[in-house]
Amino acid sequence: MTSAEPGRRRLGHTGSWPEPHSRVSLREHTPAPGVTVLEVIGDVDLAEAEAIRARMSEMLxxxxxxxxxxxxxxxxxxxxxxxxxxxxxxxxxxxxxxRLDGVTGPGNRAVIRPVRMTGLDQVITWYPDLDTALGA
Structure with missing residues (x-):
């Protein structure tokens, strides 16, 4: 058995401690008069979800x-x-x-699948890309 890197412990074959933190990047922009976009890049779970909620509320x-x-x-x-x-x-x-609409990204199963499975596609209108959303 080899030793782990300094500051890290081996956890069998599954990974090491500490696990890397997931982060998102949030960018707000106004591509057209009266339209504001909150763009999210990264993986979204607990900590990131709160950041999105807070930023959306602030933006609104x-x-x-x-x-x-x-x-x-x-x-x-x-x-x-x-x-x-x-x-x-x-x-x-x-x-x-x-009015809040969403953009999934064309073929982005990581977003499309959970949105459909939970029925969020019945609550919010979703578009495959930003250009289509802006043209609607």
Missing amino acids: HQTRPARALLDLSGVGFLGSHGLTAVVRSSRAAGEAGV
């Missing part, structure tokens, strides 16, 4: 767009906490009187 109250887009096309994993963040973002948008 600061910019007060007529329409908001939650762009998840750069998401590689959308866990249950991430789905909850989408639901909470939808509710916050509704309370603010803002």
Whole structure:
């Protein structure tokens, strides 16, 4: 058995401690008048979901767009906490009187599958890419 790197313990054959932290990148932009996009890149689970929810709420109250887009096309994993963040973002948008639509990314099963399985495609209108969403 070989020793682990300094500061890391071996955990059998499955990995090492500490596990790397998952992170997301959030970018807000306004591609058209009255439309604000919150772009999410990375894996979305517990900590990241709270960051998305908070940023969406802040965006809705600061910019007060007529329409908001939650762009998840750069998401590689959308866990249950991430789905909850989408639901909470939808509710916050509704309370603010803002239409919220989503972007899955073309063929992005990491987002499309959980959105369909949970029925979120019945609550929010989803588009395969940002250009299609902006043209709608």
